[in-house]
Structure formats: structure tokens, C-alpha cells
Amino acid sequence: QVQLVESGGGLVQPGGSLRLSCAAPEEMFSIGVMGWYRQAPGKQRELVATITTGGTINYADSAKGRFTISRDIAKNTALLQMDSLKPGDTAVYYCYIRLAFSGIEYWGQGTQVTISS
Secondary structure (H helix, E strand, O other), rough: OOEEEEEEEEEOOOOOOOEEEOOOOOOOOOOOOEEEEOOOOOOOOOEEEEEEEEEEEEEEOOOOOOOEEEOOOOOEEEEEOOOOOOOOOOOOOEEEEEEEOOOEEEOOOEEEEEEEO
């Protein structure tokens, strides 16, 4: 079982910032895509941002201009810098990876992000 280690969630006030990190096993090869999804109570899981090995980035409209995803390919880690946070960003955030050749997907355990005054 592949374990993705997430960190960085928490409680912040509106307008604040958080940085989420995700680490896949360093010995894992051929990770094609790394990214983040989120799920708010009563809602479906939705895309936040993804980044490919080639550096192609995809942001949800809600994340554009506020969130920045980055990746260290050598270390199999990804960061999600979240700025100008809003109450609507409150959700459990899940790290996601998809292997390049097999297409197999893995998910982290999730980290809670709460935006509240």
C-alpha cells in the first residue's frame, strides 16, 4: 500500500494563508501527476490543482490567482501554497498522484483546512 504523507492543514482566518505539503515514497518511480483535491461537507470531491512531470499545471477556477502548486520531482513532493483564503475553501484536502504508465491513482488520508474568524 502506497502511503502519501500530507501536512500543513489547520485553522486560519479569512484572508490568511496555508501551505500544504505531500510526500510520496522517494523510491516510487514514474509519478506522472501530483496534485490536490478537496471535499467539503455534503459536497463531492473536486479538483484544486494538479501538476505534471513536465510542469503543466491545472487549477480549478476557484484556485486561480490565489493558490500555487509546485513540485520537486527528485523528492516526490508537492506543495500547495494557498493565499487569500475564504470560508468557502474549508474542506478536507487530499493529495493525489497518478502514475505515468499504469495510470494507477493513489490518495492521501486528507488534511482538514478550516477558514473561519
